[in-house]
Amino acid sequence: NSSPPHSISTHGMTPMERFELTLSLWPYMVPLFVVYFTEYSLQSGVWPAIGFPVDDEDARDSFYVISSWCYQAGVFISRSSGTFFTAPMWAIWLMPVLQAMNLIMFCLIASHHFWYIPSLLYVIAFYVGLLGGGVYVHGYKRINADMPRHVREFALSTTSMADDLGVAFADLCGLFIQSCLYKSNGISGALVTCPI
Numbered sequence: 412n413s414s415p416p417h418s419i420s421t422h423g424m425t426p427m428e429r430f431e432l433t434l435s436l437w438p439y440m441v442p443l444f445v446v447y448f449t450e451y452s453l454q455s456g457v458w459p460a461i462g463f464p465v466d467d468e469d470a471r472d473s474f475y476v477i478s479s480w481c482y483q484a485g486v487f488i489s490r491s492s493g494t495f496f497t498a499p500m501w502a503i504w505l506m507p508v509l510q511a512m513n514l515i516m517f518c519l520i521a522s523h524h525f526w527y528i529p530s531l532l533y534v535i536a537f538y539v540g541l542l543g544g545g546v547y548v549h550g551y552k553r554i555n556a557d558m559p560r561h562v563r564e565f566a567l568s569t570t571s572m573a574d575d576l577g578v579a580f581a582d583l584c585g586l587f588i589q590s591c592l593y594k595s596n597g598i599s600g601a602l603v604t605c606p607i
Contacts, residue, residue, distance in 0.1 A: 440573035445507035446546040447577030449514040456588030457517045465596050478536035485540020493548035506542045522595040
């Protein structure tokens with residue numbers, strides 16, 4: 412057959428085969444969804460509710476900006492790591508668990524003010540970026556390494572829905588997380604009402 416490899420995946424698969432292939436991608440999609448959900452919940456919900464002092468809007472804005480820069484530095488470094496190695500699947504699954512722990516820890520810090528030290532929180536924000544970028548680059552590298560060539564492009568594009576959905580759900584949940592943290596800190600200005 413003289414057809415290029417990518418035409419097999421586009422023209423040679425039935426809808427049921429595409430659906431089955433999509434379902435088989437869950438080991439890659441779940442870590443991407445979880446890591447994006449947790450880190451964007453942090454960014455949209457928790458970090459805007461931290462400041463030194465917390466009742467000062469400029470201080471909260473300053474923390475948000477600096478922590479976002481630290482996060483981006485972590486993302487840059489971890490995504491660059493894909494040039495040197497490909498993480499094993501167990502590591503790709505471990506990183507979202509650690510990221511979920513970061514979300515819980517930051518929520519507790521924002522509401523109870525323990526470890527309320529800017530430099531420490533900036534280091535943790537950098538670590539959040541390392542985990543997020545690590546799952547992203549190594550998850551897609553694993554797909555590239557693990558999937559047969561004729562379905563690789565389909566697998567990569569289909570898996571990308573997981574991080575998009577994670578961001579979308581995080582933005583929605585982030586509104587409520589921020590509202591609850593504003594409530595616990597006596598801050599006004601939340602866009603929604605805290606449900607608890």
